[in-house]
Amino acid sequence: MELTDADDPRVEVYSRLTDAALRRRQDTVHGIYLAESSQVVRRALAAGHTPRSFFLAHRYLESMADVFAAHPGVPVYTGTDQVLEQITGFHLHRGALAAMDRPAPRTVDEVLAGARRVAILENVSDHTNLGAIFRSAAGLGVDAVLVSPESADPLYRRSIRVSMGTVFAVPWARIGEADGRGRSAWPAELDRLRRAGFTVAALELSDEAIPLDDPDLRGHERLALVLGAEGPGVSPATLRSCDLHVAIPMAPGVDSLNVAAASAVAFWELRSRG
Ligand SMILES: C[S@@+](CC[C@H](N)C(=O)[O-])C[C@H]1O[C@@H](n2cnc3c(N)ncnc32)[C@H](O)[C@@H]1O
Known part of the structure; x- marks a missing residue:
């Protein structure tokens, strides 16, 4: 899904919320965390964690295509560098981000x-x-x-x-x-x-x-x-x-x-x- 508006509410997890707010998200069981960089996203998925959405610049779409194919139904948000930078507040040089469900705490x-x-x-x-x-x-x-x-x-x-x-x-x-x-x-x-x-x-x-x-x-x-x-x-x-x-x-x-x-x-x- 192409993002054109920096205030798009669908991607608020990537912009306005602090780590603490993500952890306390009411619409989740254990909260959310953000994985940054394609390598870290892949490691989170390899650990069995569940993605809620992906967020990445156009140029990373192809190299992550296998990940999206393995998670049909999980939204993939993309946009120009300029729009993504407005949303996150930083240049997306880390490639890709993913909002992930925090796993249940271990004992x-x-x-x-x-x-x-x-x-x-x-x-x-x-x-x-x-x-x-x-x-x-x-x-x-x-x-x-x-x-x-x-x-x-x-x-x-x-x-x-x-x-x-x-x-x-x-x-x-x-x-x-x-x-x-x-x-x-x-x-x-x-x-x-x-x-x-x-x-x-x-x-x-x-x-x-x-x-x-x-x-x-x-x-x-x-x-x-x-x-x-x-x-x-x-x-x-x-x-x-x-x-x-x-x-x-x-x-x-x-x-x-x-x-x-x-x-x-x-x-x-x-x-x-x-
Ligand atoms: C920077 S040290 C804490 C300050 C330290 N108590 C001092 O007086 O400088 C932080 C932690 O690193 C570990 N640590 C750092 N240097 C150490 C050393 N030479 N031997 C054992 N533990 C060390 C310890 O676990 C310590 O609690």
């Missing part, structure tokens, strides 16, 4: 089933860092990611884009969300991992941390690694809840790594070798 137990290496993100509120950690997790053998209540949403545009769509491939779930009475279950829910046979380790430069290349670390059959936010790092309460602390030794004069860089180093070193 912690579901994503832990069969996992041997798990990353737990505490208060990682920066979407760029979160997306980069997912990309590292997917590439370096982490089986699941758990995100604390204050962490960013893996299905926000920037997280998806930075992760290159790996947020669709790595099983993830929220951990520690408040119960019906508003009582927080974070970090108390870390106990669930211990009960499931995980050693829970904080990746943090604490005084009691052992170095990442300590040979004893590799022997853990099931290992969960808690990563903290830029600035505060892993909180004191969470550090107390962990079985051990692990540090990447730093060169003199450098305090720490960015959390996404630290994740890549640790995921590689602690990968399951069995």
Whole structure:
């Protein structure tokens, strides 16, 4: 369908709505997210997610024809670069967009089933860092990611884009969300991992941390690694809840790594070798 009007209500999801508004859409079961770039759209579809519409410039119609054929009945909106730019507010150099139904949230137990290496993100509120950690997790053998209540949403545009769509491939779930009475279950829910046979380790430069290349670390059959936010790092309460602390030794004069860089180093070193 050719778009000629930047105010066309059929494509409001691509223009006026914030990520938070998309997530709360009343006419959906779990909300909507936007996949940006043809590669990311394909990864979302490969993960089994359901498209609501596609939105792309004329020049991308041909290369995405197989996708449209596989989803008959899903509207395909197109237009000149100028009209599409007016709608989205940016040049469509990422090729194609799709509005997708958010999948049903997974439970912690579901994503832990069969996992041997798990990353737990505490208060990682920066979407760029979160997306980069997912990309590292997917590439370096982490089986699941758990995100604390204050962490960013893996299905926000920037997280998806930075992760290159790996947020669709790595099983993830929220951990520690408040119960019906508003009582927080974070970090108390870390106990669930211990009960499931995980050693829970904080990746943090604490005084009691052992170095990442300590040979004893590799022997853990099931290992969960808690990563903290830029600035505060892993909180004191969470550090107390962990079985051990692990540090990447730093060169003199450098305090720490960015959390996404630290994740890549640790995921590689602690990968399951069995
Ligand atoms: C930038 S750091 C937090 C600030 C840090 N506490 C400091 O004093 O500079 C963010 C997170 O990255 C991870 N991290 C960064 N560098 C690390 C290192 N050398 N060893 C272990 N974890 C590290 C930890 O999970 C940490 O919570």
